[in-house]
Amino acid sequence: MYITITAQKIGRGFETYHSSVRDYVAYLEKENQDLEPEEQETFFDQKEDKIPPETVISEIDGNTAKLKKHEPKFYSIVVSPSQRELKQISNNPKALRKYTREIIKDYAASFYRDRTVTVDDIKYYAKIEYERSFRGFEKQVQENVPYRKQIAKLRNDLAKVERGALQGNSKVIQQEIQRLTQEAPHKIKGQMIVEGMKKEGTQSHIHIIVSRKDVTNTYSLSPGSKFKASETTLQGKKVKQGFHRDQFYQSAEKSFDRMFAYDRNFMEKYGTKKLYRQDPKKFVALLLGLPNNEKQLALKLLRKGGVTIPNIPTNKVQLAYKTLMKLKQGVEQAIRSGGIEI
Template sequence: MYIAITKQQLGMNYKGSVSDFVNYLKKENEDKSLELQEHFFDQYNDKVSPESVIAEIDGNTAKLSQKDPKFYSLVVSPSPRELKHINNNSEQLRKYVREIMKDYSDSFYRDQKVTVDDIKYYAKLEHERTYKGTDKKIQENQPYATKILQLKNEIRNIHQGTITGNIKKLEKEIAQLEKEAPHQQQGKRIVRGMRKEGYQTHIHIVVSRKDRTNSFSLSPGSKYKQSETVLNGKIVKQGFHREKFYKAAEKRFDIAFGYNRNFVESYKAKNMFIKDPKKFFATLVGLPSTEKQMAFKLLHKAGVNIPNIPTNKVQLAYNAFMKLKKGVGKAINSGSIGI
């Protein structure tokens, strides 16, 4: 499970409408019949119009300045293994979102307990992802893409008569490069904008910075988990505990769907990798055989080249450690192993 929380970002200010973001999220419904379209939903309603989402979020910004984000974006991305476990069931995912939003509200540190009914949010499922320039497969295919573009430019120049050359020979070189590119999908070189194979369902959640009554601020961007300040002579509690939220969301999935989470899929593993990489790898190689085999399989699927690592923790080779550390770091950062 990979969850990201980001604030509205429009240059240096935050005065813009949520409309651009909402319209972006509508893109997947284009050219789809009504029964196949995914709608915005909230805690109690399965269908909320995009116009209502815009009006509700934009109209819920009392006393926020241009320097304050008006809304936050949460992206909840189950791993392909998690999606397969629930058969990529959209209704199950909607129920899951409604449960983790209870955990989201419970992660705020306030004088009065924050409940899900205090939160103004709208969510939407998306089932497709496309390759971006930052994807590892695109980057590793790039030398081939660059050479192919050069050859196509040569062919164009030959047609225009600015240079001479053998077009058939150049086309043959292009065909060969297309086949040699290391990353292919359905027999074609993977390029930017190409849809990714397999289960890619994820959920976008737009959350208002203000509570549902437009009275007080609820910012998940707070740098404090728990903090107390004095305001008008009174002690005021503030803060948001992200780690508590991430752990709760993971636990929700496992309990709700009976999911047997492997060590490398866990938030605990991600945290351990960031804070103490050596402990992460020592724990990895010390796992029971069956779980360790699955962990290495998941890492391999994420594109991590697994070196030969001694099973004895003490004998963990430094060079192997460094190679694996680099690969796992990339996989964790991209969320490709479901962490």
């Protein structure tokens, strides 16, 4: 499971936010292009399954009372189950909608306020997408970059040779291009992986648009708070504020496991990702201390994320730690891309 929370994209002035959610809604409608109405994936909320995009725009845009120009009007939550998790629910969209409605309860419970925040306070609209594309920072894209640069130069040289602006052998240049293409480490169906290329396999994920204001357009509910729990003085009164992201991520994980009887591996846990970054030695010690079948699956998930792991001496934690630290950059990229399914 890989979950991100981000504020709406900042405007051109880099100091204020776009006034409307329209562009983001249009982006989320991209997979519906060229589909018949009955085949299209619709927006949904806690109670309704089929909400028109125009309604999403008007409801989110109309729920921004007293928000300043430098404050986001909405947040985007992206929930990306791993392929193992999607297999557990047979990639069923009804299960994904049910799960979304459950984690919005977890989201509401993660706010620290003077009053209890419940799912009924949250104005949101969600949509399932079935495709994902490679991003520029991902390992497969990055490791192909040197080959792409060389190929681009050779193609430029080939064009110059063909128009007589450069001396050379066109056939030799074409052969070199073909060699580099074949040697590139990451390909899909013979095509070199580049940024924007669609990923293979089951890629279902959920986009959730959450209003900054509650359903009454009265209270601000910002998951972007720097604090988990704090108090501030507002007009002479102490006011509770904060959002506990760790609690939300862990609760969302537990909700999936409970709802779908999922046996989560060590490498799939949010706490593992956090532990790796904060205390790598403890991470290694726990990894090596797992029962053999669970440890083998954990290492398999790391490899699946594109991290090449040599034989790790299971009886020597210090040596194993040094080995994994040499792979730190690769592990970080795999975590960031969701490749190790955390």
